[in-house]
Amino acid sequence: xxxxxDQLIKKLSFKINGIIHIGAxxxxxxxxxxxxxxxxxxxxxxxxxxxxxxxxxxxxxxxFFKKKIFTENCLITDKTKNDVPFRLxxxxxxxxxxxxxxxxxxxxxxxxxxxxxxKSKTLNSLFxxxxxxxxxxxxxxxxxxxxxxxxxxxDEILGKIKxxxxxVNFKELYxxxxxxxxxxxxxxxxxxxxxxxxxxxxxxxxxxxxIKE
Numbered sequence: 001x002x003x004x005x006d007q008l009i010k011k012l013s014f015k016i017n018g019i020i021h022i023g024a025x026x027x028x029x030x031x032x033x034x035x036x037x038x039x040x041x042x043x044x045x046x047x048x049x050x051x052x053x054x055x056x057x058x059x060x061x062x063x064f065f066k067k068k069i070f071t072e073n074c075l076i077t078d079k080t081k082n083d084v085p086f087r088l089x090x091x092x093x094x095x096x097x098x099x100x101x102x103x104x105x106x107x108x109x110x111x112x113x114x115x116x117x118x119k120s121k122t123l124n125s126l127f128x129x130x131x132x133x134x135x136x137x138x139x140x141x142x143x144x145x146x147x148x149x150x151x152x153x154x155d156e157i158l159g160k161i162k163x164x165x166x167x168v169n170f171k172e173l174y175x176x177x178x179x180x181x182x183x184x185x186x187x188x189x190x191x192x193x194x195x196x197x198x199x200x201x202x203x204x205x206x207x208x209x210x211i212k213e
Contacts, residue, residue: 001140001142002200003165003209005038014163018042019139021042024044025054027043034061040070040136043070070131075097077122078149079153080125083118083119087099087114088114089110090110094144095144096143096174097146098177100173106204124154137161139154141164144167144177145176145178151187162211163209167207168206169204173204192211193211193213
C-alpha cells in the first residue's frame with residue numbers, strides 16, 4: 001500500500017465497517033488496521049508461508065485488540081478451479097498467477113523461484129458459502145496484475161462495496177495483466193469512479209482509489 005489506512009480514511013466520505021484484503025501477505029497491515037475503529041477484516045493470502053505468519057498475527061490482534069479477523073488461504077480469481085499455476089518470486093510481494101513480462105526489464109533482480117499449483121476461488125463463492133457481505137464495505141487488493149480477474153469474480157458483491165483501493169498497471173508488467181483503463185471500465189459498470197491515483201514509485205504501476213458515485 002502506498003497509502004496507509006489513515007490516509008485512505010481521510011479521502012472517504014463514508015465509514016468503513018469492514019475490509020476485504022486480497023493479497024494480504026503476512027498481515028503487516030494489521031498493525032495499522034488495529035488502530036482504527038473498523039471492526040471486521042477478511043485477510044486472503046495464497047502463499048502458505050506468508051499465510052502461516054498471517055494466522056499468527058490474526059490471533060495476536062484478535063485477542064489483544066478485539067478485532068474480528070478472518071483468514072483464507074487461497075487464490076482469488078474469476079473462477080473456482082483446481083491446479084492454477086502460481087508463481088512464487090524471490091521477492092514475495094511480486095508473487096503472481098501471471099508470468100513476468102516488462103517487470104523483468106524494470107526489476108531484473110526479481111525472478112520466478114518456483115511454480116506451485118493452487119486452488120482458486122471467487123469472492124462470490126466465498127461470500128455465498130461463509131461470509132456476510134453486509135459486514136464489509138471496502139476492498140484492499142494487491143495481487144500483481146490479477147486484480148481485474150478478482151473483480152470479475154466478485155460481480156455479485158460489488159454492489160455492496162463502497163470503496164476499493166487497488167494496485168494498477170499502466171504497462172504490461174506481467175504477461176496478459178489488466179491495465180488501468182480496463183479496470184476503470186469494468187468498475188464503472190458498478191458505478192465506481194477513480195478519485196485518486198499514485199504512481200510515484202514508478203510510471204508503470206501504482207495504486208488507485210475508487211469510490212461509488
